[in-house]
Amino acid sequence: MINSINIANFKGLSKLRIEDVSYVNLIGGMNNVGKTSLLEALFLFYNRYNVNCIISLYAFRAITALANNVDSLWSPIFSNFDLNNLIEISLAENGKSNTLFLRINKNYKIPVQQKISPNIITTSRGSRAVYSLDFTYKSFGEKEKIWHHVIDRNNIASYTEGNIEFEQARNAYFMLSSVKTNFQEDAIKFGKLDVLGKIGRLTGFIRDSIEPRLIGLSTITLESQSYIHAQLEGIDRKIPIAQMGDGMSRLISILLNISSNENGVLLIDEIETGIHYTVFPKMWNGIVKAAKEYNCQIFATTHSYECLEYAVKGVEKEDQDSFRYIRLDRKNDKIVSHTFNFEELELSIQKKWEVR
Amino acid sequence: MANESITKDKLIVCEGKDEINFLTAFLKNIGSLDGYQVWDISGVDSLKNKLKVIKSLPNYDKLNTLLLILDSDDNFDSRLQSVKDILKSLDLPYPDSAGSYKTGENIKVGVFLMPGNLENGMLEDLCLKTVTEHPAMSCLEAYMACLETNLAKKNLDEPKDPKKYYFPKNVSKAKALAFLAALHEPFNSVGIAALNGYWDFDHASLDDLKRFLQNS
Structure with a gap:
């Protein structure tokens, strides 16, 4: 697991040090402060x-x-x-x-x-x-x-340079901020998990955190394309998750990417995109639990105050130590980071102190 | 309500809503309100965490002066020492004594412990000191003496006996509320009373606090 990060001269990050990183790290800060560049630096390192x-x-x-x-x-x-x-x-x-x-x-x-x-x-x-x-x-x-x-x-x-052996780096996957989920890619990842018999755990996470009516998930090939379908309680036919709304499909996509990225790193740009704020508590609860379960470290950027506010409401006591909020600030020519543990973020939210 | 951001170059942190109201009224009275922001940190529990968070907020770097106005409670010396220890652990400058400042590389930090004058106590004690000449004060002293005679004193570790009537555990708060109840217009908080001009802001007992604020 990454404990701390040092970056120099990468894009807008002329010098950046981040301490006290945990399983789920939410990155905030003003526009153009280098939040996405931080994700890119991590992607580059592992790829x-x-x-x-x-x-x-x-x-x-x-x-x-x-x-x-x-x-x-x-x-x-x-x-x-x-x-x-x-x-x-x-x-x-x-x-x-x-x-x-x-x-x-x-x-x-x-x-x-x-x-x-x-x-x-x-x-x-x-x-x-x-x-x-x-x-x-x-x-x-x-x-x-x-x-x-x-x-x-x-x-x-x-x-x-010489005969070098490339060791296997941790897998790092980048989820873009665009609303539209890549359904084909998700279906392929789902298929790989299915082969390994790991769908049951994923279904459990989605049921517990987002959709309590979920009975099961499966990939179905229609024409030449495969799509993940959900079987929901009280509905006779299976529904393509692509039809369940942008927020729901993105949330399922995030959990799918965590579960198919065991021991890896998941980089999510603008995690709040397409997700209604009322779902944030469940979302955070599910993400932190899944990150710990699959040992998948998450770095996600956000601009949303609700995203922070509802993380404080959603993350359960036993998982709070696995959550950090990291704000990047521009100070003269440098970018400086401030890491808030859960208790510190909770205090700021309760006192209504602006932390973004 | 919008979130609070650091917008001024002097930030006062105090323990509660009463302190905010009192200090707001007092700063207005001495004509200095514009220069300060006053934030409530809800008591001194986890003071270190609270100050660490403030240090991490956006615009903290723009602050010139951080003023801690807290209660001494029942031990002035230990409160001052613990505040100094916390400031030191956060790499903040810390003054040697209460009522004064220490200027560091990036910020100046001041500590004032209510009621001032190196005494134990709290905001309520300071408020009552400003009205010692009020005619209701003699009634108040008699009232407190009467309570002391007729009510049982409970030690902290003693279990509460439902059949007993106990003396107030916070004498300062009890006295202040009894005083407010005696006013023509009754108030139930020292802060609201401050906003309504019921404490004598020109009283000599507030000179230390005035000097402390003016030196910021």
Whole structure:
């Protein structure tokens, strides 16, 4: 589990330290303070070995077309678009510090492999220096790993420095703020859980936290598409969850993503989107319980005061220690964080002190 | 009601609604109300948590002065020491004595313990000190003496005997309410009485508090 976070020079986060992180972390703060950038930094950290990790960040922001060059692909991830900066994303996980560094190398020479015989391959360096985005991963007590991303004519190529073994990073999934749930993706995740016999627990969570009438869930293929359907008490036929309203389908999607992301990290942008505030207490109760049950750590951004207010009403006593509210503030050029534990958030809400 | 945000550069934290009303009326009387915000922290329980939250609120950095106006209750020395310990643990500057300030790197912090003058007690005691010359006071003293004679005193750890009639456990509050009951227009709180001008804000017993606020 992540205990603390240090970020430097990533997007608007020139320097940020967050302490005392727990299972469910709600991130607040003014517009343009870097809430979504924090989620992106965590996504990048855990998806570091994916050659498309940077491209994915643009997709989250609905940027679908980019020029295939250093300036448009890489400069936006550096503070002030300055390619001379060194990006650092450092997480203390269970007391162990792991750090990802990203920097621009203006003088990288691509390795060229030559097959001399069926068993002998020689590697030499190309003569032309190119720009590379260098990734360095330092895990406490282990040898550092270095790899390079180079923009090719049509895609991004990755070259490792020496023979390195990429360990399995924790799975981190990013849920966008858009109201519309990706029903196909959810149906696939549901199917995977079903194969593993894990649907019963998920159904229990949804029934206990959101929809007490829920008898069961199943995927049904209609035409060429699969959809999750719900069987509800008192209704003869199964209902596609896509038809149960934006709020309900998003809530089910969140719980599905938690349960299919065991031991992972779930990053949710603007968690309140599409959800009526009266459902927030149940939502928080279900999310915190599911996060603990599946050991899935959650970082969710919000602009909504009701979201905070009803978290205080919804999270049960036994789960309160697993909840944090983290507000980001801009102070001069830096972003500073303030972590509120449950008791502190509850006090602020009771006293009607503005915490956003 | 909209949430309260830090909007001024001086923030007074006090223990309850009565204190807010009293301090609001008193600040108005000395012509300084505009410069302050007065917040109620609902008693001194969990004072450390409450101050930690205030330190984490938006705009806290814009505060110049944080004033803690609390009750001494039954032990002035231990209350002052515990407040100083809490301020220290939160990396806030802490004054050596009550009624004074300490300026730190980012903020100035002052502590005033009611009723002032290094005494044990609370807001109600300070209010009553301002009306010692009121004719009802002699009746009040006689009334309290009568209660003392006729009612049983209960120790904290002693179980309550339903057949016994006990002396008020908070003498200061009992006296203040008895005084308010004797007014032409009765009030049931010292704060509302303050807003209605029933305490003598020019009385010498308020000089310490006035000086404390003016030095902020």
